[in-house]
Amino acid sequence: MGSLNLLVTFVYGFLDKQRRKILWDKLSILAQSVVEPWGLLGDFNHLLLPEEKRKRRPIYSGCKLFNFVQSNELRGLGFKGPQFTWRRGVIFERLDRAIGNSAWCRTFLEATIFHLPRLKSDHSPILLSLNSPKKAQVDRPFHFLAPWFVRESWSNEVDLVDNIGTLTMNLKRWNTKVFGHIIRRKRLLALRIEKIQAALDRRYSRFLMELGCQLRVEYEKILDEEELLWKQKSRVDWILVTEIRNSSIIKPLRGEVENQWCYDNEVLQEEAIRFFSSLYSLDDHSFGRFSLYGCFPTLDFASLGILEADMTNEEIRSALFSMGSLKTPGPDGFHALFYQNVCRSVCGVFSDWSISSSVNKTFLVLIPKTKAPESMAQFRPISLCNVLYKVVTKVILNRFKLVFPLLITLNQVSFVVGR
Structure with missing residues (x-):
């Protein structure tokens, strides 16, 4: 962040109540000495508000997390995505969150917390975005991408160089219309999973449960393709075209x-x-014969x-x-x-x-x-x-x-x- 000093604390609230109480006490001591922007995010393993569980239960004033947030003048940073971040069977709760002090809220006005779709875990990952500016897109030379597995345009009966030329044009067209941009496909699929999980937060549906399982399998395949793509890109050591x-x-x-x-x-x-x-050229001088x-x-x-x-x-x-x-x-x-x-x-x-x-x-x-x-x-x-x-x-x-x-x-x- 350049010359800006900030503090980010990643929290895991223990399942044991006594150990969790010790955690809040230590964080309270830290809060007294922090003057720079301070954000806390992670799995707090505790509810803060009644609506953070599908079957509501009262939040007593004696709640240690509630007292910790109130006494240290912290506030929730909000979120985008499904309301609940933890699910087991038909029980839905919001256990994962992000909170910050007033200095954080004043400094990062455009910061956003995203509740990402649940995949392998029963918890939803949370993503902190500070809305960094995106780089401008520019034209780049054609590169064959490792996740492409297309053979329809290849013929063993044609000259190799002509074959490559034809395949290059077909791959560009196929990549745009069929395969698509991996990151864009991943984002759209994650959005569908997120909406399904948000709908399941409101009411149970067997159809949505099955559709969510199918989309998660497809999402895993895209993650494998993305992993192969970044493995290939990580080997590119020359200066990028944008640079x-x-x-x-x-x-x-x-x-x-x-x-x-x-x-x-x-x-x-x-x-x-x-x-x-x-x-690397020879001068126009005559050389003797040996x-x-x-x-x-x-x-x-x-x-x-x-x-x-x-x-x-x-x-x-x-x-x-x-x-x-x-x-x-x-x-x-x-x-x-x-x-x-x-x-x-x-x-x-x-x-x-x-x-x-x-x-x-x-x-x-x-x-x-x-x-x-x-x-x-x-x-x-x-x-x-x-x-x-x-x-x-x-x-x-x-x-x-x-x-x-x-x-x-x-x-x-x-x-x-x-x-």
């Missing part, structure tokens, strides 16, 4: 000619292309036969499945997980199908060498290649490993595992 397009995040660089700071994104892009094209015949070891016909032999499906499969399934994808947006599920089509690249030049497209990402880079020379470029391209090079490299011992002497350390 790249934010001029306040892009650091200005000094120009090499006039030594002035540059803030224009297009100029920075042109400067990056110019600098690295020059860095006779290298006999200076390096050569391969016999048997070794050349090993390199020229047809690639086996086992070699291709081994190379493909040795990759991390959710590693950073290339421009086509498909992770190794996708190609591992269409391994047969990948094997076809090495038999009858030619490789399209589009497979060799890459994303170039600049990684800073220092904490505060000021010129292009302080960046290191890396290439994010398509998985199919990496499979091809990995299979070829594994073949070369078989003959490397014949070409690389014992005093050399490059290209040999373990040296």
Whole structure:
């Protein structure tokens, strides 16, 4: 919260009355020393008002929780969602709540407490929202999402590159119209469960009970999909598109000619292309010819036969499945997980199908060498290649490993595992 100091206490009221009384006494002592905004939320395991139970019972002035709230000038923070947070059979009670002092109520005027749907527990989770502003939505490159399990648009009889292009368009359409946004689907389903539980709070209905069970099963499936989605997203380490397009995040660089700071994104892009094209290009100088015949070891016909032999499906499969399934994808947006599920089509690249030049497209990402880079020379470029391209090079490299011992002497350390 920046420079704002606040205190949040998470409460669990013991089932034992004596231990619960000790808890209220200790919290009362703490309340005397707290001057900053103070919020308390959790399972208090006690009623505060008569209407917090379906079958009302009087709340006596001797109630320890009631006395604790009144004596320390605390107040309830309200809630949205079902009235009762605990259910066992046909008994409904509100045992979970959030309360705060006057400083909290003055500071967080837009704070909201949500009673979320009950799923595995007999208690409803409670969510505290301070209404943080949402980030603006921007267009992003296509990425295959791991929860997508669609095969109708895939054909093993079509060229792999054309197949991927067709599948990409169909997946975008299918994701919008059928699969939908996981977070949005989760929110809508949770809202239906919440309304059913709110209706059950008012009266019992066998139909609503069965419908609620069905929706909870569907909700669990969405949670599994969301878990897989966040597992995939957690592996994304590069700067997000929203950050790249934010001029306040892009650091200005000094120009090499006039030594002035540059803030224009297009100029920075042109400067990056110019600098690295020059860095990795040969000068227009003539190089002398050297006779290298006999200076390096050569391969016999048997070794050349090993390199020229047809690639086996086992070699291709081994190379493909040795990759991390959710590693950073290339421009086509498909992770190794996708190609591992269409391994047969990948094997076809090495038999009858030619490789399209589009497979060799890459994303170039600049990684800073220092904490505060000021010129292009302080960046290191890396290439994010398509998985199919990496499979091809990995299979070829594994073949070369078989003959490397014949070409690389014992005093050399490059290209040999373990040296």
